[in-house]
Amino acid sequence: AGAKIAVGDVITNFGGRLITSAPDLQAAVLAHNIGDVVDVRLTRGGAPVTVKVTLKSD
Numbered sequence: 001a002g003a004k005i006a007v008g009d010v011i012t013n014f015g016g017r018l019i020t021s022a023p024d025l026q027a028a029v030l031a032h033n034i035g036d037v038v039d040v041r042l043t044r045g046g047a048p049v050t051v052k053v054t055l056k057s058d
Helices: 022-030
Strands: 010-014 037-044 047-054
8 A cells, every 4th residue: 555645744736736725736636637646745744745646536
């Protein structure tokens, strides 16, 4: 199992797009397709972390 986005993580970049608000994140997600693998940069416990996520339908 790979690293996942966890409660408390702060997403700072999604697929190369700077994220500073919830609408930024929504727009970045909508710019991709189901099945895309996206690099997500986040801050976890004060440390920068990058995880790869595969977008799935809800």
